[in-house]
Amino acid sequence: MIHNPHLPSQAHGDHGRVKNYVDGEFIDSESPRQQEITNPATRTTLGYVPLSTSSEVEQAISAAQDAFEEWRETPPNLRVQPLFRLKTLLEEHYDEIARILVQEHGKVIDEARGSVRRTIDNIEFACGIPSLLMGDTLEDGAAFGIDEEVIRQPMGVFAAVAPFNFPAMVPFWFWPTAVACGNTFLVKPSEQVPLTQERLFQLIDDAGFPPGVVNMVNGDKEAVDAILSDPRIQGVSFVGSSVVARYIYHNAARRGKRVQCQGAAKNFLTIMPDANLDAAIPNLISSFFGNSGQRCLAGSVLVAVGGVADELVERFVDAASRLKLGYGLDESVHMGPLAAERHYDRVLRMIGKGVAEGARLLLDGRHPQVPGYQDGFFVGPTVFDHVTPDMSLAQEEIFGPVASVIRVADLDQAIDLANFSRYGNASSIYTASGKAAREYKYRVQAGNIGINLGVAAPMAYFPFGGFKDSFYGDLHGQGKDGVNFFTERKVVITRWL
Amino acid sequence: MGYDFPELTSFGTLLRFATALEQATAHLARSTAQVDECAEWRDGLLVIARKHQKRSIQLERMRREWLNEVVLQAIDGMDAGDYVPPLELPPGVTGLEAMATVRFALERGIDFYTDAASRAANVLVGVERAFKRFVRENKRLFIDLG
Numbered sequence: 001m002i003h004n005p006h007l008p009s010q011a012h013g014d015h016g017r018v019k020n021y022v023d024g025e026f027i028d029s030e031s032p033r034q035q036e037i038t039n040p041a042t043r044t045t046l047g048y049v050p051l052s053t054s055s056e057v058e059q060a061i062s063a064a065q066d067a068f069e070e071w072r073e074t075p076p077n078l079r080v081q082p083l084f085r086l087k088t089l090l091e092e093h094y095d096e097i098a099r100i101l102v103q104e105h106g107k108v109i110d111e112a113r114g115s116v117r118r119t120i121d122n123i124e125f126a127c128g129i130p131s132l133l134m135g136d137t138l139e140d141g142a143a144f145g146i147d148e149e150v151i152r153q154p155m156g157v158f159a160a161v162a163p164f165n166f167p168a169m170v171p172f173w174f175w176p177t178a179v180a181c182g183n184t185f186l187v188k189p190s191e192q193v194p195l196t197q198e199r200l201f202q203l204i205d206d207a208g209f210p211p212g213v214v215n216m217v218n219g220d221k222e223a224v225d226a227i228l229s230d231p232r233i234q235g236v237s238f239v240g241s242s243v244v245a246r247y248i249y250h251n252a253a254r255r256g257k258r259v260q261c262q263g264a265a266k267n268f269l270t271i272m273p274d275a276n277l278d279a280a281i282p283n284l285i286s287s288f289f290g291n292s293g294q295r296c297l298a299g300s301v302l303v304a305v306g307g308v309a310d311e312l313v314e315r316f317v318d319a320a321s322r323l324k325l326g327y328g329l330d331e332s333v334h335m336g337p338l339a340a341e342r343h344y345d346r347v348l349r350m351i352g353k354g355v356a357e358g359a360r361l362l363l364d365g366r367h368p369q370v371p372g373y374q375d376g377f378f379v380g381p382t383v384f385d386h387v388t389p390d391m392s393l394a395q396e397e398i399f400g401p402v403a404s405v406i407r408v409a410d411l412d413q414a415i416d417l418a419n420f421s422r423y424g425n426a427s428s429i430y431t432a433s434g435k436a437a438r439e440y441k442y443r444v445q446a447g448n449i450g451i452n453l454g455v456a457a458p459m460a461y462f463p464f465g466g467f468k469d470s471f472y473g474d475l476h477g478q479g480k481d482g483v484n485f486f487t488e489r490k491v492v493i494t495r496w497l
Numbered sequence: 498m499g500y501d502f503p504e505l506t507s508f509g510t511l512l513r514f515a516t517a518l519e520q521a522t523a524h525l526a527r528s529t530a531q532v533d534e535c536a537e538w539r540d541g542l543l544v545i546a547r548k549h550q551k552r553s554i555q556l557e558r559m560r561r562e563w564l565n566e567v568v569l570q571a572i573d574g575m576d577a578g579d580y581v582p583p584l585e586l587p588p589g590v591t592g593l594e595a596m597a598t599v600r601f602a603l604e605r606g607i608d609f610y611t612d613a614a615s616r617a618a619n620v621l622v623g624v625e626r627a628f629k630r631f632v633r634e635n636k637r638l639f640i641d642l643g
Contacts, residue, residue, distance in 0.1 A: 094561060110509035114565040279619040286570035295566070323571060324506060331513065332504035334571050455566050 018049045018194045018218055020056065021201045023063035024211025029056055029218065035191050040106040040337040040344075041327040041376040049194045052219040054226035057186075060215040064157040064184035065232050067212025072154045072182040074210075076130040080180055086207035087123045090116065093203060097168060097196060102328035104195045105167055106336040106377070109328050111291050115169045119200075121460040122169075122478065126176035132483050133181060146495045152487040154182030155234040155258075159227045161248065163240040164339050165294045165399075167193035168200060173464065174237040177482040179213055183234070187216045188227065192340050194218050228252050235259065235485065237477060239296070242397075242423075242469050249472035260473040260485060262465055264397040265296040265425035268418035269454055270303040270440065271312050272411065272431035280430045280452070285319045287428070287454025289381050292335050293401040294343075296470070297426045297448060297455050301387070301394055302405045303414045309407045313385055316403070317362050320381035325370045337377040338400060344377035347400030351382055354393040354404070359384040365401055389417060397423065411436055415443050424467030426456050447471065500584065505575040508568055508620050511613050512560040514577060515628075518609060519553035521582050522602045528585070529599050534592025538642060542599065545638050552631065563621060572616045580609035600642060606635045 017034065019026040029050030037046045071079070090097065097119075098112035107115070133152050141148030160174040167190065175185040189197035201216050217223055227233055228251045235258030238248045242263030252259040269287060271280065287299035304312050326333035338344045348366055355361055365380030379400055387393045387404040394404055408414050418427045428450030429440040437451045447466035450456035458464045458478060465476030475485040500517040503510040523546045529535050530542035582602035586595050614628035 091561075110507060110564065110569055111566065113509070113561070114569055117561065117565050276619075282570040282572065283619075286566075290566060290569060297566075319571070322573065331501075331510055332506045334506060457566055 016047055018198050021216040022060045039103050040339050041373050043375040049191050049218050052217050052223050054222055057217050057223050057226035060186050060217045061157055061230050061232050063212040064186055064215055068156055068184045071184055071213050076133055080127045080129055082207040082209045083123050083127050083176055089203040089206055090120050100196050100199055101168055104193045105339050107328050108333050108336050115166050118169045119172045122172040123176050125460040126180040129180035142493045148493045150489050150491050153490055155488050157232050158183050158235045159186040159233050160237040161188050161224055162190050164190040164192040167196040170239050173477045178486040181486040183486055184213050188223050191220050245472050263470050265470050266300050266397050266421045266423040267426045268301045268303050269299040269428045270414040271308050272436055273306045273308045274432040275430035281315050281319050283454045288403045289335055289401045292338055294399050297457050299454050302403050304407050305414050313405055317383050320363055323381055325368055325378050325380055327373055341377055347379050350398045354384050357391045359387045359393055419445050423470045425470035428454050502577055502581050505577050507571050509564055512556055516553050516556040519549045521584050523549035525602050526599055529595045532592055532595045535595055541642055568621050575612055580605050603635045603639045607632050
């Protein structure tokens, strides 16, 4: 068999210190503070990210503010031309971006490719902005001879604060639409995984946006606070933990900014007795353990309804135990490591807590054997059975490859269980019954519902956001919600005398 | 020539394997068309080569444009070794032996796409349809070779 797994020796080399991108130039941060970027599979150092100062953020906002007037006057059909060019560039560099993603985050290569595709999807959506930005006009809409219309206008400088779990995709949920609408933008990538964004910004530079239209500053809380406190920032988009989501929501909203903050998740996947388990099991496995459980749409609690429990658990554990762990550049690997040591420690603590609280550990993923990568932050698939709603496993976001099985008697109990959670990002039901599926869709309080599908990820043209503590704000990311978030609607009433 | 035949562990690897299978079969058909004793089948062999080359491009597009987290899932029960086609004609091969090698490669494709289509059925119906079409086309190409 001929097989080229792209071994680590062929991997991307030392990136040095990541640069910021401000006013169309890559510049070195002057901050003395920096953070190491680590390959989570090998624990080798990939480079360093500067933790930029608040004054460097202010410079970037100034560049964006200066670029705004000219950019908003650029006709929409011309504003999307750099986006078309960027799409072409991303197609050309598709695998390269995916490979950088694997190295700094730990995803397996197909997951990385999939997220690059989602990145491109959002550019494509934004390319349609001339149609999406059109307003409405009604002749004689106000009175005899008096017309009324609504037009959409850009607002100024927006910013996004990105999470570590999707280093390429998440900033693209926001900035292409914002910029196509005529705004200018500042991206702050996750300081854990800045390399993908740095490479993407090289392509953004190649695509030929005018200087200052899209900017990037690396950093941590100091940079975020500078964004939140600057009056020139019109709105902030955030994806990450609920604690930080609440902080950003509060501090941005009290200063009059628009805010959309996507927080944590605890997603309940319900399996009815009539579910087709042959089809469901591989899909469930992908939901719980794909991206090593580090996605806000990942399954977390497996709710077994009625008599399906024993067979479901046996088959689920069997399939999970056969997943292959390893370095994501190896095409045959199913699961990579967790993205960072701090997160790895937390997931191990949560597993220990589950054991201490009395859940039955059927599959223990702690300290797995991963030949060649024993130093990596690997946690294998972990399955708990007989979890109860009061346990931490049922309530707290773990964000790792940990499945908690709760057994219930009927659909009503399953729905009550999902709705009892403080989070409401996603939930799924596996069933052959249209009635049960409809009931689930109707009653479950979550922003994304899957029917016989474990990762209910909205496409770029649909809104993406959760309910309850999974989302703070009103307009979700992506789709028409994104267009509304990034524009002001102005009503004009006209009478010619 | 080097081809990347991955282990068949996930839905994504099915498409990567299929792409390599098509490239290898196209190369084999082109090589066979150069064998003097195969002159009478040359047109048919070049049709096979073009068809498989075109499919490899189509499969690469499918992999890049259709796969996302909704459909990334593990598969099992398929051993890549059962489907890898011959990669080169053996040295000093006769015309009949070369033709048999191409037919064997087409059969490998039929076997692979038949088994892979059943795995794809519950994941992405577009891939299932494409694989089933490739099975039908390979059977037709096999018959046309005589």
